[in-house]
Amino acid sequence: MSVPSPPTLAECTTLHVGGPAEQWIVADSESALIDAVTQADAAGVPVLLLGGGSNMLVADAGFPGIVVEIGTRGIVEGDVPGEITVRAGEPWEPLVAHSVGQGWSGIEALSGIPGLAGATPIQNVGAYGQDVGQVVTKVRVLDRSTGTVEVLDQGACAFGYRSSAFKRRPDRWVVLDLTLRLSPAPVGVVRYAELARELGVEVGQTAAVADIRAAVLGLRRRKSMVLDAADPDTRSAGSFFTNPVVTAEVAASVPADCPRYPSDAGTKLSAAWLIEQSGVQPGWTARPGSAARVSRRHTLALVNSANASADDVLELARAIRARVSDRFGIALTAEVRMVNCSL
Numbered sequence: 001m002s003v004p005s006p007p008t009l010a011e012c013t014t015l016h017v018g019g020p021a022e023q024w025i026v027a028d029s030e031s032a033l034i035d036a037v038t039q040a041d042a043a044g045v046p047v048l049l050l051g052g053g054s055n056m057l058v059a060d061a062g063f064p065g066i067v068v069e070i071g072t073r074g075i076v077e078g079d080v081p082g083e084i085t086v087r088a089g090e091p092w093e094p095l096v097a098h099s100v101g102q103g104w105s106g107i108e109a110l111s112g113i114p115g116l117a118g119a120t121p122i123q124n125v126g127a128y129g130q131d132v133g134q135v136v137t138k139v140r141v142l143d144r145s146t147g148t149v150e151v152l153d154q155g156a157c158a159f160g161y162r163s164s165a166f167k168r169r170p171d172r173w174v175v176l177d178l179t180l181r182l183s184p185a186p187v188g189v190v191r192y193a194e195l196a197r198e199l200g201v202e203v204g205q206t207a208a209v210a211d212i213r214a215a216v217l218g219l220r221r222r223k224s225m226v227l228d229a230a231d232p233d234t235r236s237a238g239s240f241f242t243n244p245v246v247t248a249e250v251a252a253s254v255p256a257d258c259p260r261y262p263s264d265a266g267t268k269l270s271a272a273w274l275i276e277q278s279g280v281q282p283g284w285t286a287r288p289g290s291a292a293r294v295s296r297r298h299t300l301a302l303v304n305s306a307n308a309s310a311d312d313v314l315e316l317a318r319a320i321r322a323r324v325s326d327r328f329g330i331a332l333t334a335e336v337r338m339v340n341c342s343l
Contacts, residue, residue, distance in 0.1 A: 009062060009339075012069075013053035014114060014227060015237045015302075017310040018339070019062025021048065028071035030087075030176055036068045037174055038147050048339060049174060052091070052115035054227075055123065055237055059340035060310045070118060072176070081184035082106075083137075088118025088175045092125075100213045105188035106135040106180065108209040109195065112220040114227050114238070118175040122166040123335075124159045128216055129191025133159030137181045141166075142174040149176065161263060162242050162335055188212050194219065223298035232305055239300040240317060241271045241332040254328060271324075271332060272299045278323035286319040294320075310341060317343055 009018030023045075027033035040047045046065030072089035075098070082104045086095060096111050109128035110120075119125070120132040121139050136159070139152050158165040166173045187206045190196045196203045198215040207215075220226045224233035243261075251260060251267035258277075259270040276299055284294040291308035292315065295301035302316055321332045321343060334343055 006067070009050075009053070009058040009067070012050060013056055013058060013237070014235065015057060015313065016235055016304050017060070017308060017313060018056075018058025019060050019310075021063045021065065021067040023066040024069065025066060026069045026071050028073075028089075030072055033068065033070060033072060033088075033174065033176070034142055034149070036066070037142060037144060040066050040068075041144055041147075051089070051119045054114035055119065055335070056337040056339055057237060057310060057313060057334075057341060061340060063340055070116060074177075078179070080181070082182035083179065084182070085177055085179045086117045087177050088116060090117040091115075092117050092120060096213070099182055100209045103184070103186035103209065104182035105185055105209045106130070106182035107132065108188050108212045109192070109216050111213045111216045112226045117178060121157060121159075121164055121175060121178055122170075124162055124164050124167075126162065128195045128219075131159070132180075133157065133164065135180045135182055137179050139166075139178045140176045142176060144172055144174065161245060161265070161268070186210070223301075224295055225298060225301065233295045233297055233301070233303055235304045236295060236301040237336040239271075239298075239335050240302045241275075241300060241320075242335045243268045243271045244274070244330050244332060245269075246330065250330065254330075269330070274324050274328055274330060274332070275299045275320055278320070278327040280320055280323060286316045290316065292316040314341060314343065 006021060006024030008020050010016050025036045027036050037047055048063045048067045050067050050069045070089040072087040074087040076085045092113055092115050095117055096107050100108050109130040121136055124131050124133045137154055139157055141150055143150050186209050188209050190201055190205055190207055193203055195215060198219055199207050201207055224231050228234050245263045245266045245268050247266050258273050261268040282294055282296045290312055291306040292312035293303055293305050295303045302313055324330055324332050
């Protein structure tokens with residue numbers, strides 16, 4: 001369905017920045033989604049797939065093409081307890097609440113994350129020791145290079161830290177639905193130290209999934225990482241930078257009190273710690289009077305405190321990145337999706 005008077009992207013993103021699009025289509029069925037994308041591709045018109053708008057920074061100039069807003073909904077439970085297939089346009093947070101209510105474990109630590117289910121395998125969304133790639137068994141996609149619908153199993157998705165085959169080739173795939181295999185048990189393993197402290201358990205011990213969810217929501221709210229219209233610090237795109245994964249040599253050059261975690265590709269360092277040790281504190285701005293600032297509760301989040309522009313946010317991100325590079329020789333990578341702009 002074409003929208004005759006489309007909104008600006010600022011109205012549809014959690015960071016509240018971004019200009020207009022040339023055309024806007026709401027795809028509330030799978031066939032409408034496939035038709036919108038394939039027809040635009042055939043005409044050579046750029047396509048921006050829009051979900052919840054929670055992990056993106058759109059340029060002030062907007063998007064020079066068609067925005068396809070994903071509105072497909074539906075959850076289908078499989079024959080195996082804990083197996084569910086979810087349409088791409090299904091909101092993520094209610095899905096987590098549903099799974100916890102069913103007594104299933106596997107995504108309870110991903111509570112409070114905004115956006116739609118279809119975006120989660122692209123980013124391999126993760127938090128507090130869990131990521132969605134651990135429980136995805138298959139993803140059904142439109143392959144834009146052939147115009148065919150295909151099914152990719154977990155291996156073909158090539159999940160990595162905040163990465164996947166979909167993210168590495170963003171113009172090839174459109175996620176239609178994903179199938180999760182959750183454990184039909186009402187307890188989950190606590191794998192993250194901060195969460196373990198909140199629950200009063202040791203890392204590696206178990207806790208009830210309802211308790212894990214409540215603890216995660218509490219932690220996220222204290223960091224303004226749960227959307228709340230009454231909290232101006234939630235006007236962000238979530239964590240702006242990923243935790244850098246570095247070689248053993250680079251990790252050894254960073255002070256020992258920097259939090260670090262093992263990774264298949266090296267050592268993962270805390271981006272928040274690096275940022276703070278570079279002189280960037282909660283509420284910091286790149287210049288006096290800027291409406292783009294660091295969150296007062298979580299230094300990984302960049303906030304639109306008033307009427308910031310995308311350029312204001314980029315200025316702030318670049319200043320933070322430069323400080324970390326100057327102090328530690330480490331280049332931070334943006335976690336948010338950049339649309340018609342770059343660092």
